[in-house]
Amino acid sequence: MTFTYEWRGDFGNAAVEALHAEAFGHGPTATDWHARLHRHSLGWVCAYRDGRLVGFVNVAWDGGVHAFLLDTMVAREVRAAGVGTALVAAAARGARAAHCDWLHVDFEEQLRPFYLDACGFRPTAAGLLALR
Helix, strand or coil, X not given: CCCEEEECCCCCHHHHHHHHHHHHCCCCCCCCHHHHHHHHEEEEEEEEECCEEEEEEEEEECCCCXXXXXXXXXXXXXXXXXXXXXXXXXXXXXXXXXXXXXXXXXXXXXXXXXXXXXXCCCCCCCCCXXXX
């Protein structure tokens, strides 16, 4: 399988929403991904196979040296093909090129091997405050 990866790549809202719904187990919503990303993100990485969006990750930031991975998602049929790892690597390159010093990620316990082992993140102490 051949995949291409593009920093700040072109995407359709419906394609990102379909990936998000599949990755996070919810029904489709009317999220305007273009508006959200252009308003709040440093960048994003799109993974394509045969011109179809099969992976995506959002890179939010603080406007300074901290970038944050959000919404890493890979289409079910290409999981275990290295797409997620390549998305994260491309996101790190994009954040580094933007002069960020740190790339943060929060994840659920079952994703620990992916982020720590496959992608090279190291564990840190962090906190979370539920707002709802």
